[in-house]
Amino acid sequence: MNRTALDLWVGIFVAIGFAALAFLAMKVGNLSGANMVDAYVLRANFENVGGLKVRGPVKSAGVVVGRVAEIHFDPQSYEAVVTMNIDGRYHFPKDTFAAIFTSGLLGEQYVGLNVGGDEKMLNPGDKIKKTQSAVVLEQMIGQFLFSKAADGQEKK
Secondary structure, eight states: OOHHHHHHHHHHHHHHHHHHHHHHHHHHTTOSOOOOSSOEEEEEEESOOTTOOTTOEEEETTEEEEEEEEEEEETTTTEEEEEEEEOTTOOOBTTOEEEEEESTTTSOEEEEEEOOOOSSBOOTTOEEOEEEOOOOHHHHHHHHHHHHHHHHHHHO
16 A cells, blocks of 8 residues: 555544544534424523523423523523423423423433423413422532531530
8 A cells, every 4th residue: 555545544534533523522512403393482480590501401201302592681580581492393281390400410400391281282482480490509518517507506
């Protein structure tokens, strides 16, 4: 094999390696083209969104049904407003409950939709009224330590 052919094959393998790295980076960063059909918008207000990020997953029954499109602060209600793009193949009842969960102990945060039993469905642009904010680990640890310190003071 001559030098030119060898250089050509090395170049091909390097290009394939870069393409594979770019594909993995897009998958990890949730930047890959999601195949959502006729997505529609739902909104929900939360007191605390924790570490929820734009393009974070929206799941129902463990299945990704949408993505977080926008997170902003509402100065009138002093709450975070989360705008979600939901795949048009999935529709949810009006009494759907939205909560912010964490994947694993220290994983990414996502919006979980727990469906209710109402026969009327949410329409595009509707607001989910029942929400549960993110559990902030630091607050839980602080409350636990504070309660233990108070218990110690009562025993004295």
